[in-house]
Amino acid sequence: MAIISLSYKYLERLTGTDKETILKRLPMIGSEIERIEEDHVDVEFFPNRPDLFSVEGAARAMRGFLGIEPGLPKYTVKPSGITFSIDPKLAKIRPCLASAVIRNVSFDDESILSVMALQEALHWAVGRGRSKVAIGIHDLDTVTPPFHYKASPRDRKFVPLDFTKELTLDGILAEHPKGKDYAKIVRDFPLFPLIVDNEDHVCSFPPIINGERTRVTTKTKNILLDVTGTDQRAVNVAANIICTALAEAGATIESVEIEGKTFPDLAPSERTVSVRECSELVGIQLTAPQMAALLEKMRFGAEVVGEDKVNVQVPCFRADIMHDWDIFEDVAIAYGYENFAVELPPTFSIGKEHPANHIAGQARAVLAGLGYLETMPFTLTNERVLFDSLRRPRLAETLHLMHPISEEYTVVRTDILPLLLEMLQVNRHRELPQRIYATGDVVAHLRTGQKLAAAGTHPAADFSEAYAHVDAVLRELGIVYTVEESKDEAFIEGRRADILMNGKKVGVFGEIHPSVLTAFELEHPVAAFELDLRAVPGYPDEPDTLLRRGQ
Numbered sequence: 001m002a003i004i005s006l007s008y009k010y011l012e013r014l015t016g017t018d019k020e021t022i023l024k025r026l027p028m029i030g031s032e033i034e035r036i037e038e039d040h041v042d043v044e045f046f047p048n049r050p051d052l053f054s055v056e057g058a059a060r061a062m063r064g065f066l067g068i069e070p071g072l073p074k075y076t077v078k079p080s081g082i083t084f085s086i087d088p089k090l091a092k093i094r095p096c097l098a099s100a101v102i103r104n105v106s107f108d109d110e111s112i113l114s115v116m117a118l119q120e121a122l123h124w125a126v127g128r129g130r131s132k133v134a135i136g137i138h139d140l141d142t143v144t145p146p147f148h149y150k151a152s153p154r155d156r157k158f159v160p161l162d163f164t165k166e167l168t169l170d171g172i173l174a175e176h177p178k179g180k181d182y183a184k185i186v187r188d189f190p191l192f193p194l195i196v197d198n199e200d201h202v203c204s205f206p207p208i209i210n211g212e213r214t215r216v217t218t219k220t221k222n223i224l225l226d227v228t229g230t231d232q233r234a235v236n237v238a239a240n241i242i243c244t245a246l247a248e249a250g251a252t253i254e255s256v257e258i259e260g261k262t263f264p265d266l267a268p269s270e271r272t273v274s275v276r277e278c279s280e281l282v283g284i285q286l287t288a289p290q291m292a293a294l295l296e297k298m299r300f301g302a303e304v305v306g307e308d309k310v311n312v313q314v315p316c317f318r319a320d321i322m323h324d325w326d327i328f329e330d331v332a333i334a335y336g337y338e339n340f341a342v343e344l345p346p347t348f349s350i351g352k353e354h355p356a357n358h359i360a361g362q363a364r365a366v367l368a369g370l371g372y373l374e375t376m377p378f379t380l381t382n383e384r385v386l387f388d389s390l391r392r393p394r395l396a397e398t399l400h401l402m403h404p405i406s407e408e409y410t411v412v413r414t415d416i417l418p419l420l421l422e423m424l425q426v427n428r429h430r431e432l433p434q435r436i437y438a439t440g441d442v443v444a445h446l447r448t449g450q451k452l453a454a455a456g457t458h459p460a461a462d463f464s465e466a467y468a469h470v471d472a473v474l475r476e477l478g479i480v481y482t483v484e485e486s487k488d489e490a491f492i493e494g495r496r497a498d499i500l501m502n503g504k505k506v507g508v509f510g511e512i513h514p515s516v517l518t519a520f521e522l523e524h525p526v527a528a529f530e531l532d533l534r535a536v537p538g539y540p541d542e543p544d545t546l547l548r549r550g551q
Contacts, residue, residue, distance in 0.1 A: 002121050003034055003044045006055050010110035014059035014248065016068055026058075029065050030333060047125045051241050051317040054118035055110070056248040064299040065334070072301030072313050075247050075266040080254035082145040084226075089151035093186075094193045094206065096232045097149050098239035098263045101140060101254040102223040102246050111249055112218060118245055122238050126319075127207075128405050131185050133229040133238050134207030136195065138214035140222040143197035149228070151191035158202035159212040169194075169205060178209045184407065195226055223251075237319040239264045244317045268301060268313040271324070275308050278328045284335060294334035295327070356450055359477070359536045360439040363452045366476045370469055372437040372454055377419035379441065380409040386418050389519035391489035397444040412443040416453035417490070417530045421512070424457055425520040432524065433458030439533065455512075455528035463495040466509040466527035470499065473529075477536045481506075490516055491528075499531065506535035 008019045015022060019041075026043060027033060031052070035042040045052045052058050063069040080101040107115075119135045127133030157166040160176050167175060169192045173183040185207055186192055195203040204210040206228040216223065225242055229235040243253050243264050255262045279286045286294075292302035292310050301313030314321045321327060332340075353361075364374060380401070387394045399412040413419060416438050423436060437454035452473075456465065474481050479501060486496040488508050496510030509529030517526060533539060 002047060002050075002053055002125055003042050004053050004055075004058070004117065004121065005040050005042050005113075006058055007040045007110045007114070009039070010055045010114065011059055014056060015062050015066075017062075017066060021066065022062060025066060026062065028333070028336065028338070029061055048320040050122055050125045050237075050319065051244075051315075053121035053125065053241075054245045055114040056245040057118075057241070057317070060244075060248050061299060064297050067297065070293075070296040071299070072268060072296075073244070073248075073299060073315060075244055075253060075316075077253045077255050077264065077266055079262075080256055082147070082254075082256050084147045084149060084256055084258040086259055087148070087150035089191060090149065090193055093151060093189050093191065094228055094230060096229045096235045097258055098227045098232075098235045099147075099256040099258060100225045100239060100243050100264045101256060102225060102243060103140075103221070103252045103254060105221055105223055105246060105251045106249070107216070107218045107220055109218065112216065115216075115242070115246065118242065122241060126234050126238050126241075127229065130182050130207035131406065132231055133227060133234045135238055135242065136204040136206060136210050136226040136228075137216055137242070138203050138210065138224040138226070139216050139220045140224040141220075142214050143201055143203060143224065144199050146198050147203065147224070147226075148196050148198075149226075150194055150196065152194035154190075154192055156192075156194065156202075158205070160205070160209045161212050161215060163212060172205060172208060176209055182208050193228060195228075236264070237317075240266060240316045241319075244315075264316075266316045268315055269321075270311060270313055271327075272305065272309050272311050273324045273327055275310060277324065278331055281325065281328050282332045282335070283340070284332075286331070291331060294331045297334040298330040300327070300330070355538055355540050356533070359533055359539055360450055360452070362477060363439055363473060363531075363533065363536075364437075366473050367437045367452075367454055367469075370435075370472060372435040372456070375420065375423055375436045375438050376440070377413075377416065377423060377438055378409070379413055380411070381413050381419060381422075382408055382410045385422055386411065386413060386415065389421075390418050390516055391513060395444065397446075399443045399446065414442050414444045415530060416440060416442065416451050417455065417528055420453055420455040420528070421516070421520045421522070421526065424455060424522060424526065428522055433461075450533040451530060452533055453528070453530040455526055457522060457524050457526045459524055461511070461525040461527040463492075463497075463511045463527065466511065466529050467497070469527075470507070470509045470529045470531075473531070474499070479506075479535060479537070486510065489513065499529075501535045504535075507531035 012019055032044045034044050052061060082101055084099050086097055123130050154170045155168045157168050159166050160172050173179040173187060193206050201213055202211040203214050227235045227239040247253055275286055275288045275291050288304040288310055292304050295302040299315055303311045305311045312327055383394055398414055401410055404410040420436055435456035439452045441448050442451050482500045483497040486498040486508050488496055491510035492513050498505045499507035507530055512526040512528055
């Protein structure tokens with residue numbers, strides 16, 4: 001989810017209505033208000049609507065939804081006469097490029113913050129952490145066209161944004177904060193992507209950092225936009241969203257020629273949809289004119305072409321429209337969720353708590369009583385966190401994602417404890433003691449079960465603390481257990497033990513090994529334990545299905 005800060009002053013100016021009306025109706029377009037502050041509101045938008053990740057985009061949507069300006073937004077693109085060349089050596093590095101010239105920009109503090117926030121939000125939602133798409137916004141008046149996207153030697157120097165000295169490209173990866181954050185995207189390439197002007201001044205080192213020379217300020221009037229990446233469709237989507245957002249703020253858009261092709265293309269796409277199918281799916285009876293009017297509220301172009309057909313023009317910034325049903329969803333939003341009749345389901349049944357959830361609830365109650373705070377770590381992680389950082393061998397039974405969106409989320413967790421240590425790492429600067437726990441699903445051998453893990457960090461955390469808390473939890477859960485010395489390398493030798501039930505390992509506890517603490521940048525000892533909840537009497541699975549490390 002993306003949380004966007006919307007300035008009241010800027011939002012009212014672009015929307016043409018008051019903030020009370022906006023705040024009342026904003027949740028109805030598919031958003032959730034997180035915080036209402038004195039000068040702005042923080043709103044959470046779904047990642048499938050990156051066109052709303054700016055004040056300009058939200059204002060455009062609200063003008064249609066409130067009936068102030070329904071229908072398709074139209075954007076004029078004039079030729080700039082500026083060209084961009086692409087070095088063939090980039091074909092296996094970062095080959096895709098889109099660009100535009102954006103003139104007559106009028107930046108103030110609110111608008112410049114909005115465009116920079118949009119840039120970063122698109123890096124996350126469309127760009128997969130800049131690996132797929134990276135966006136550069138430059139002061140056009142500081143450079144000289146034409147521009148060149150080339151593969152550069154790693155010893156090339158320029159002054160990166162927010163620095164005053166020149167660094168080599170390798171030096172930027174080692175010293176600049178953005179270089180450290182995103183080095184993994186390019187560091188294995190022999191040459192690095194670089195955008196330069198006709199006088200060889202560096203505009204940007206995508207996907208890492210722009211040059212200080214082209215910094216955008218409130219005095220900037222004309223912008224050069226570059227969007228680079230590995231997927232041309234995603235690159236085009238990001239370019240269209242940036243261009244149309246600035247056009248909403250009053251700027252004019254000019255095209256750039258890249259290797260004989262013109263960018264950006266802000267023309268709408270078209271599709272013809274069925275009124276009958278929409279009515280059946282949404283659950284309301286619509287005529288073609290009614291459906292067209294509702295679509296115009298959502299900023300589509302819509303024309304009735306028959307009793308059962310509406311021709312729909314989809315704005316260039318709506319990358320989420322991939323099926324007729326996506327359009328039907330917008331019809332429902334425009335109709336108003338509050339206007340749908342409330343009905344009881346045609347069938348009725350009595351539900352009850354699943355035994356596995358009941359057991360997890362008992363465990364949560366015990367840990368809360370011991371002073372632990374519940375957390376909800378992600379189900380997805382990576383093998384570095386799950387195994388390497390804990391000095392544990394990688395397991396063949398780990399479930400891998402076929403198409404992971406980033407290097408951070410490549411497998412489904414087999415244990416919960418590593419994720420708790422990762423959470424302690426994030427909060428290592430907060431006051432001590434910290435005691436956290438989590439329960440939830442784990443997957444191994446294509447079987448899903450539930451585990452419980454807890455970890456506490458403070459100067460006096462030790463094996464005795466872990467043992468005492470494990471004993472309290474197991475007694476309350478009705479588990480008759482024994483312990484024996486463990487060989488789990490995540491814990492300190494001599495301060496670790498396995499939990500056995502009927503001779504089978506169902507958990508482990510102890511004091512975390514110093515090497516593991518170093519891997520998670522933790523400065524204080526950690527006492528921790530993990531338990532397979534399928535060992536608890538009454539769990540619906542058979543004991544033989546327990547996930548057992550090393551068995």
